[in-house]
Amino acid sequence: MSRASRIDDLAMGVRFAVTGGRESWVRTTLTAVGVALGVALLLAASALPNAVSTQSARGAARTFSAAGNPVPRSDTTLLYGQAGSEYHGNGLNGYLLRPDGGHPVVPPGIGAIPAPGTMVVSPALKDLLGSAGGKLLRERLPYRITGTIAQSGLSDPGELYYYAGSSTLTVATGAHRIAHFGGGPLSPPLSSALVVLTILGCVVLLTPVAIFIATAVRFGGDRRDRRLASLRLVGADIRMTRRIAAGEAFAGSVLGVLLGWAVFLAGRQFTGGIRLWKMSAFPSDLAPVPALAALISLAVPFSAVLVTLFAMRSVTVEPLGVARQGATRPRRLWWRLVMPVAGLGLLLHTGRITGTAVSVNPYPIAIGAILVLAGLTTLLPWVVEAVVARLRGGPVPFQLATRRLQLSSGSAARAVSGITVAVAGAVALQMYFVGLHDDFDKNTNQDPSRAQMHIDADYPSAARARQMIHAFQGTKGVEAVIGTIESYADKPGGDPDPNAMGPWPTTMITMGDCPTLRELAHLPSCEDGDTFVAHVEGQKEMNAWVDKTVRPGGKLNVGRDAKPVLWTLPKDSPTVMARPDPMGEKRNGILVTPSAISADRLPQAQTRALVKVDQSVPDAAEYVRNTAARIDPAMRVWDLTLVDRDKQYASIENGLLAGAVATMALIAASMLVSQLEQLRERRKLLSVLVAFGTRRPTLGWSVLWQTAVPVVLGLALAVAGGLGLGTALLWLVGKSVTDWWGFVPLAGAGGALILLVTLLSLPPLWRMMRPDGLRTE
Known part of the structure; x- marks a missing residue:
């Protein structure tokens, strides 16, 4: 047969898809909708590299490098001080600006340096300050808003960011003098373990999408194949019918690609208002990589043709009907094991991976994971067929379901293949996360039960230090303040001997009231005026x-300057053993109460406050931050936590969680479309059973059983495949499995998702179970 004839057959299939009447349009629409959902998500994934790079570029453009020689003051320089904070768990990035001359450099996104007492803010911060939920934040930012920061100065649309003008900012208060923006510190390279995690995440999120697209192009296959039998009566051969079927799939997939582009372009306009796990993006950031976008647009229709031709090999279309080989010829197992075994072999052949990202070859890891996950889809039909063939007896609904599965187990397996792959990937990802937990989640030794917030300030004035402690003690919601004034002191005698070995003896003086000192050391007794020598056990x-x-x-010598200031440590000062403070630190040195030495004699004192808040008071932490901002806008406040999570690890985890939400939403929508398509295929059969007196609840339960059996088998296969893939990946990075039961909630979530989809399909099922469904033309 000539090439032109083959193209004519494909073109005929395209015409049947768009001009074949109501049934053809319904089938084409279902295929197009299914493909569109997958294509839209693939396009979003292809846009992520550009979104990450543009966000990183904007972030780097507004930073500066503090390394190197001090910048001399000039007409174009300015002072730049950090004034960041946090509000209701969201980061608040703020900076104080003070120009040195008339033509200072300007941060990206704003037109001019704000005047003292004014600020320019991000749109998200402006909306928050104008809402009822921003009342406490307005007290913290007593500046008049004079403008908003443009997109070029923001990392993402949900960022809380501001620049405020200051007339008091100085280098002595911690500000930096800068001559230009940009050139800030680069992010450290990812470790090899995080590179593997990123690769695995992409595979886990995108493989179910590709599998669903391959499933969507086969929607309506039973009705289409029966209609192709009529073409055999007018002279079409088997190969011609296969090409016509491929043409119909091609038409539906092309419409799906076009609809997918429309969904993607329309959906990205709303991304600025959506924030998942503290992540969002400007619509213009989501620009697909041209090469990937072209590959998706061309590969999907081409794959639709190949999938249809391959699927039609197991279907015999005769002039008097359709015969499917699956009912008479059992599926073979050996070739279905090739893909997952080859995938695991490729992963294990890669060898151990250590070091940085430079040492990681991503291709064998990605290909190996894809082969394992895709191999599960080839195993699932065999597993379903092998199990349902042995099912006998039971209630009538169960018998109806098992008989239907025995006659056509392939469509049931395809319906749950996406969730099978998704759960398997999630199990592997969870195992890998748990295996890396100890490397990226560090125990801080902090004790949030004793204090929840930590504030440090460098004050040359002891009076201001005392005011700071008293201000926090009087803040609403504060139960206690462990406030200390700390200063270095050394042994009297002036400069050390140049010929002496080692540094000059130095220690720390820590001043606090008796309740504070009891938090720092085990004291026999304490009254104002007492002093102690603190030792640390084992040091x-x-x-x-x-x-x-x-x-x-x-x-x-407590002076620490050119003129010594001598102070005598009382003879009756006992030696006590230090205890960990809420920060987990043990301090040795000299502990003194306020009456023992005048704080004014400590000219270079540092103030530290550890604040315990009353958890029952709403927004107690925000009141503390407001107090800190009133004392000094540049004062930093940290929360005490038991675990400190690596920022790169946390960023990847948040990205994968956001991607998982999108993938699970796609799978839920795709399964609903697939379920409706299967019900539409069985509409006449359901009508016949109702006409002969079958009770509707019986049919309803039979449909539930038809879904439940493949689901249970699919989840069991997913757990086995996910455990195998997760174990292999942990071996790659030199880790061992620490939790073999992490799959339980994931399998439960997959089962719950399928149950939800099944329940949503019951209303259309009820409408189809009517005797008038037997009418035909």
């Missing part, structure tokens, strides 16, 4: 260093 060298600096009755 003999450091304890000896404290004693070398000063002993009870000796003098200590």
